[in-house]
């Protein structure tokens with residue numbers, strides 16, 4: 502069973518929900534932090550890291566002695582990572598997605614590939630939690646290949662039956678799609694503000710397209726307005742949990758202490774959240 506935890510907007514408490522859910526499940530679980538641009542679940546889960554390895558993508562390298570400057574590679578590159586001039590070919594590695602199309606389709610066989618390290622995967626353990634996260638190099642824009650590497654590592658280590666919790670990057674772009682893909686359920690964490698509602702609506706559209714069942718957790722639920730509640734009621738989206746705004750919660754977060762450890766009464770709330778999701782998955 503794969504449960505992803507996403508939010509259309511950053512700073513809504515997505516990692517709080519993901520880590521506390523993981524800490525409230527008693528069976529063996531995998532926790533994947535796919536928010537590779539800014540991973541922070543390890544601060545709360547404090548896993549013992551046992552393994553670290555680099556992840557790279559193939560970048561084209563042009564052999565000018567074979568190239569006739571036909572321009573085909575620049576035409577087929579969907580990401581504008583190549584420009585062909587009169588007597589040179591420019592490669593923009595930061596735009597390259599490493600898809601391999603240019604080297605495959607070059608009529609002169611003038612393109613070979615070199616590996617460019619984009620980040621690292623780290624894997625470790627905390628109690629019953631197998632922990633894996635990705636660390637994207639600073640300035641690197643290609644999150645999806647690193648997210649795929651995190652998920653591949655999880656797949657290799659996965660033993661059945663097992664629950665996997667995925668901390669998804671914020672937003673609704675490619676890294677989000679890559680992270681939530683193949684999930685059995687997605688928790689959307691939001692806050693009751695107009696910004697929260699706007700980004701929740703975008704995230705809902707994305708999950709509907711992907712045909713992934715979902716429900717909402719409202720963080721800082723006693724602040725803001727009723728817009729999120731009204732929207733969920735109208736769209737028949739289940740509100741699975743409400744976390745109020747409390748000084749003790751904010752204080753624990755600022756010290757890197759998980760909510761269920763700082764305020765143990767929340768453990769039963771997260772256990773109930775897990776049971777509700779399991780029930781929802783079994784009915785779909």
Ligand code: SF4
Nearest residue numbers: 568570571572574607
């Ligand atoms: S497709 Fe090959 S031959 Fe044509 S410009 Fe690109 S590298 Fe040169």
Ligand code: SF4
Nearest residue numbers: 578597598600601603
């Ligand atoms: S590998 Fe793909 S993304 Fe990179 S330059 Fe070639 S065609 Fe473009």
